[in-house]
Amino acid sequence: xxxxxxxxxxxxxxxxPGQVEAxxxxxxxxxxxxxxxxxxxxGCGKSTLLRLVGDLLPPTGGSxxxxxxxxxxxxxxxxxxxxxxxxxxxxxxxxRANVELPLEIMGASADERTARAEEMLELVQLGDFGxxxxxxxxxxxxxxxxxxxxxxxxxxxxxxxxxxxxLDEMTREAMQDELLRIWERSKRTVIFVTHSIxxxxxxxxxxxxxxxxxxxxxxxxxxxxxxxRDEDTREDRRFYDKVTEVREALREHE
Amino acid sequence: MTTEPHSDPDVYSAFEGDLPGTVTPSAxxxxxxxxxxxxxxxxxxxxxxxLVVRVFDIEEFILxxxxxxxxxxxxxxxxxxxxxxxxxxxxxxxxxxxxxFGVLAAVATAxxxxxxxxxxxxAVAANSIPILALAPIANQWFGLTxxxxxxxxxxxxxxxxxxxxxxxxLTEVDPGELELMRAIAxxxxxxxxxxxxxxxxxxxxxxxxxxxxxxxxxxxxxxxFGGRTASLGFYITQQAGAFKFAEAWSAIIVxxxxxxxxxxxxxxxxxWAMPWHVSLRTADDR
Ligand SMILES: Nc1ncnc2c1ncn2[C@@H]1O[C@H](COP(=O)(O)OP(=O)(O)OP(=O)(O)O)[C@@H](O)[C@H]1O
Ligand SMILES: [Mg+2]
Numbered sequence: 428x429x430x431x432x433x434x435x436x437x438x439x440x441x442x443x444p445g446q447v448e449a450x451x452x453x454x455x456x457x458x459x460x461x462x463x464x465x466x467x468x469x470g471c472g473k474s475t476l477l478r479l480v481g482d483l484l485p486p487t488g489g490s491x492x493x494x495x496x497x498x499x500x501x502x503x504x505x506x507x508x509x510x511x512x513x514x515x516x517x518x519x520x521x522x523r524a525n526v527e528l529p530l531e532i533m534g535a536s537a538d539e540r541t542a543r544a545e546e547m548l549e550l551v552q553l554g555d556f557g558x559x560x561x562x563x564x565x566x567x568x569x570x571x572x573x574x575x576x577x578x579x580x581x582x583x584x585x586x587x588x589x590x591x592x593x594l595d596e597m598t599r600e601a602m603q604d605e606l607l608r609i610w611e612r613s614k615r616t617v618i619f620v621t622h623s624i625x626x627x628x629x630x631x632x633x634x635x636x637x638x639x640x641x642x643x644x645x646x647x648x649x650x651x652x653x654x655x656r657d658e659d660t661r662e663d664r665r666f667y668d669k670v671t672e673v674r675e676a677l678r679e680h681e
Numbered sequence: 682m683t684t685e686p687h688s689d690p691d692v693y694s695a696f697e698g699d700l701p702g703t704v705t706p707s708a709x710x711x712x713x714x715x716x717x718x719x720x721x722x723x724x725x726x727x728x729x730x731x732l733v734v735r736v737f738d739i740e741e742f743i744l745x746x747x748x749x750x751x752x753x754x755x756x757x758x759x760x761x762x763x764x765x766x767x768x769x770x771x772x773x774x775x776x777x778x779x780x781x782f783g784v785l786a787a788v789a790t791a792x793x794x795x796x797x798x799x800x801x802x803x804a805v806a807a808n809s810i811p812i813l814a815l816a817p818i819a820n821q822w823f824g825l826t827x828x829x830x831x832x833x834x835x836x837x838x839x840x841x842x843x844x845x846x847x848x849x850x851l852t853e854v855d856p857g858e859l860e861l862m863r864a865i866a867x868x869x870x871x872x873x874x875x876x877x878x879x880x881x882x883x884x885x886x887x888x889x890x891x892x893x894x895x896x897x898x899x900x901x902x903x904x905x906f907g908g909r910t911a912s913l914g915f916y917i918t919q920q921a922g923a924f925k926f927a928e929a930w931s932a933i934i935v936x937x938x939x940x941x942x943x944x945x946x947x948x949x950x951x952x953w954a955m956p957w958h959v960s961l962r963t964a965d966d967r
Contacts, residue, residue: 502863509861509864513857517875517876519879519955519958528865532862532866532871
């Protein structure tokens with residue numbers, strides 16, 4: 428059973444002459460534990476696709492299943508860890524309390540919450556910032572808190588929408604390494620939206636290339652580089668070949 | 682990680698001592714220091730006032746001197762304080778009632794969209810009605826010397842801004858935050874408790890600050906239409922009518938202190954309730 432199964436899905440926003448066909452005939456099947464990246468020009472419907480999978484929007488056509496369930500059922504059983512394009516931290520909560528939020532709602536004990544939050548903050552290198560408020564952090568630090576929050580309750584499917592977009596190159600690469608470590612350890616399914624070709628290639632087993640208007644999948648590039656991937660991977664010939672392949676796939680449909 | 686956040690001491694030490702809820706001696710001194718200009722200005726105004734009256738030899742029944750007002754204030758202290766005690770009870774009772782009903786109405790309005798469409802435009806319109814004009818009617822209803830009569834007028838004045846602002850705070854929530862709560866399948870009760878209510882607090886408090894000032898003004902002006910002998914509004918109209926301006930000013934001083942004290946209490950309450958809030962972390966805290 429695949430972790431995510433998307434069949435003939437389309438999404439139209441609005442109606443009449445002002446309507447936007449955001450997605451058209453999307454077919455995609457993701458195996459359990461797979462790391463898949465979505466890449467494509469701005470406005471091609473990457474965030475929309477992620478929202479459809481996460482049951483934040485209904486599709487206008489086609490069907491989606493998540494581990495055999497409807498997206499709605501999957502959401503209610505808390506299968507999703509979502510990282511949005513904006514960090515969306517609650518201003519009135521400390522960093523630690525923000526990370527604890529999902530656990531709190533799921534009824535975890537105070538001890539368990541504290542322990543998990545500490546662990547997650549260490550993971551995103553913010554161990555010393557638990558007592559700070561979000562406005563005391565930089566944009567990139569806020570985004571790392573959002574990642575810690577999404578991981579805190581060990582969801583089986585991670586939906587990440589440009590989570591590293593606000594980070595500088597060095598932090599970004601460090602976070603990529605970190606994300607791969609977490610993924611290799613837990614073998615969760617990840618759908619990762621990015622604008623960066625090297626990032627998509629470095630992280631994922633498959634890179635899904637999309638085109639605009641209407642949003643469609645134009646190519647799926649298999650990235651058969653071995654894991655664990657590290658600094659050597661980034662300098663590998665095969666890495667560059669894959670980057671070129673994805674770039675050309677993106678260009679074809681300009 | 683290559684960019685260790687703590688390796689940049691300048692950036693982060695700027696926060697030290699200004700973290701919500703902590704007041705170090707230096708932070709306290711900084712806070713006090715920002716009142717210095719206001720105090721200096723107030724003092725200068727008094728000095729100029731005094732000089733103008735003396736130099737131009739203005740008659741006391743037209744404009745009293747600050748020194749004159751001060752000595753009258755001391756003479757009349759018991760009387761004006763007793764009057765102030767009546768007024769402050771009216772203001773506080775009205776403020777409490779108006780706030781409680783305002784919040785209850787806001788919760789109901791935010792909860793049921795139908796109510797919102799029906800009630801909110803009405804409330805916004807009612808907010809611009811001169812509610813003080815109702816004071817004579819309230820006096821007839823509750824009795825001229827009843828504290829309830831003035832408190833009723835004050836509560837109606839307070840009700841509308843509190844209700845309108847609280848409705849906005851409960852409903853104008855960042856869609857991203859609602860999406861986040863939806864993603865973790867938070868039940869509606871949790872969304873209210875963990876997102877809507879904290880989001881509404883700054884809106885509520887900014888209304889409450891306005892309401893605090895309005896409450897004292899409302900009580901005093903309502904007393905202008907008649908009330909207890911020992912009440913600020915009544916006392917001011919009586920003394921001013923007899924050209925005893927220094928006496929009237931003494932009562933105005935008490936009224937000002939009441940207004941400032943209630944407003945200050947709301948500020949303290951706000952800081953206590955929202956240690957995170959934006960207005961508490963601006964540069965003037967440094
Ligand atoms: N709620 C909405 N209502 C109407 N149109 C929308 C809505 N959300 C997205 N769209 C439209 O759908 C299209 C795809 O948007 P989407 O946010 O999925 O793009 P994206 O690929 O994530 O872009 P970016 O890389 O800039 O984040 C856009 O044309 C956008 O205008
Ligand atoms: Mg997007």
